[in-house]
Amino acid sequence: MKLKLFIAAIISSSMSLHAAHAQGNAKFTFEDLKAMAKASAEKPYTPTVVPAPELIDKITYDQHWKIRFKEDETLYPNGKNAPVQLFYPGRYFPEPVKIYIRDDKKHAQDVPFSNELFDMPADSPAHDLPKGFGFAGFRIMRPDMKPDWISFLGASYFRTDGPQGQYGLSARGIAINTGMSEPEEFPRFSAFWIGPAEKKGESLSVWALLDGPSITGAYRFGLAKDNKEAKGHITSVTANLYMRADVERLGVAPLTSMYWYSQKDKTVAKDWRPEIHDSDGLAIHTGSGQYIWRPLNNPQSVSTNSFFDENPQGFGLIQRDRDFDNYQDDGVFYNKRSSAWIKPEGNWGKGAIQLIEIPTKDETFDNIVAYWVPEKPARKGDEFTFSYDIEWRPLDPKSEKLASVADTRQxxxxxPGQPIPEGVNKMVIDFEGPALEGLDHKSGIKPIVEASNGEILEPIGAYPIVGTNKWRLAFDYKQSNNNPVHIRAYLVDKNEDAITETWVSDAKVTIE
Structure with a gap:
């Protein structure tokens, strides 16, 4: 199918802005996109109309994945190394998205939607979809049409398959009022421009228009595959945000993942597999240089933790446990799920890295969100710019001087052998890393364990694990009330200098 210039009418008010711009084969630049987003923020929000919503609802999850973009219709904005295929709309992706291809001279052309671009089963309800609808998103294939490695699909979500070729956690363009009593807002990318890479080492450049009741945005994505330094993919993001209304909680560079249970709290579920999670912890490298590890929880009610900081050096949702034996899942391979590390560009000022944990009873829903919240309130008319890299890595970047948390057990x-104390749990934390090599009982290593809303009980043990290079920190604790105990723990040497990252947790006595 040959591309033709965009001349069709566009459904939503925000999309009409870029409709006028794209006519006449005009050049399209990031400055143009920022002007579109800013102008849209000055107008009332108009929800996108979904044509034939009853019909779209019939395209279920299973039926959606049976609809495939035809291989001979594949788009090549940057040559054969980055083939692009488009997604069909469905029950979970009903709102139409415009797709443009930008050439090396910065001219933008629309890709008209048509059922003829897709292969679908004869009995698919998609055959009855009205003409001129719209795509749901896109994905980028490996050369020779081998499996895709990044996709943009649904609201402002996108994700990669990471260094081991297994999709898991996702990123988002923005998070609005996540984890609050009022309904969360989900702005969406209403249009994408896909073009040749602007920077060395990237496969493609993508520009996206964000639209929502409280915010608009102009995004630029640089998509790089198989970066040697990160040992995975890198998504470079520049987000120019324009506030259409006041927002109480603006979540920048949000990551979304799933945590059901692990070795720490496997009594939560009765599934036959030892552990089920896409990520097992939040890692933070603070502006002052501190390394923090916060193991994830599946709480009984929505939990919010804020880690206040200034100019953070990085944070991410991480899958540290890479041992297949700890999952035993040979279908979706949780041991291969990617980690995602946010690496800010420039100074982000004061704010907080916020972790939201939502209860879940299975593995089908994402229940973990982490993002940066600026200290400055987000008010109508405000503008923000944030630039950062998302490194889709096997693990988080480790400190060269500090040992890291390897395992947490509760x-x-x-x-053993004595009466079990009532209302008391034990926490066991294992550390590993070069900083611990050669240390023994005579090295003067001391544990530092602090708690609020609870009590740490003596004795506190810190000792090398026989036959390994790991050290173990073990202690008992109890709660003061029904709220979790906030605990900080790490090891120091004989000079009182930290030799491990700081382990933090909101722990509850849960095992009877």
Whole structure:
């Protein structure tokens, strides 16, 4: 199918802005996109109309994945190394998205939607979809049409398959009022421009228009595959945000993942697999240089944790446990799920890295969100610019001087063979890394364990694990009330200098 210039009418008010711009084969630049987003923010929000919503609802999850973009219709904005295929709309992706191709001279052309671009089963309800609808998103294939490695699909979500070729956690363009009592807002990318890479080492450049009731945005994505330094893919993001209304909680560079249970709290579920999670912890490298590890929880009610900081050096949702034996899942391979590390560009000022944990009873819903919240309130008429890299890595970048948390386990308190104390749990934390090599009982290593809303019980043990290079920190704790105990723990050497990252957790006595 040959591309033709965009002349069709566009459904939403925000999309009409870029409709006029794209006519006449005009040049399209990031400055143009920023002007579109800013102008849209000055007008009332108009929800996108979904033509034939009853019909779209019939395209279920299973039926949606049976509809495939035809290989001979594949788009090549940057040659054969980055083939682009488009997604069909469906029940979970009903709102139409415009797709443009930008050439090396910065001219933009629309890709008209048509059922003829797709292969679908004879009995698919998609055959009855009215003409001129719209795509749901796109994905980028490997050369020779091998599996895709990045996709943009639904609201402002996007994700990669990471260094081991297994999709898991996702990123988003923005998070609005996540984890609050009022309904969360989900702005969406209403249009994408896909073109040749602007920077060395990237496969493609993508520009996106964000639109929502409280915000608009102009985004530029640089998409790089198989970066040697990160040992995975890198998505470079520049986000220019324009506030259409006041927002109480603006979440920048949000990551979304799933955590059901792990070795720490496997009593939460009765599934046959030992662990089920896309990520097992939040890692933070603060502006002052501190390294923090916060193991994830599946709480009984929505939990919000804020880590206040200034100019953070990085944070991410990480899958540190890479041992297949700890999952035993040979279908979706949780041991291969990618980690995602946010690396800010420039100074982000004061704010907080916020972690939202939502209860879940299975593995089908994402229940973990992490993002940066600026200290400055987001008010109508405000403008923000944030630039950052998302490194889709096997693990988070480690400190060269500090040992890292390898495992966290929780169980009954007390001493084996003696009566089990009531209302007491034991926490066991294992550390590993070069900083611990050669240390033994005579090295003067001391544990530092602090708690609020609870009590740490003596004795506190810190010792090398026989036959390994790891050290173990173990202690009992109890709660003061029904709220979790906030605990900080790490190891120091004989000079009182930290030799491990800081382990933090909101722990509850849960095992009876």
């Amino acid at each position: 169980g009954l308190g007390g001493i």
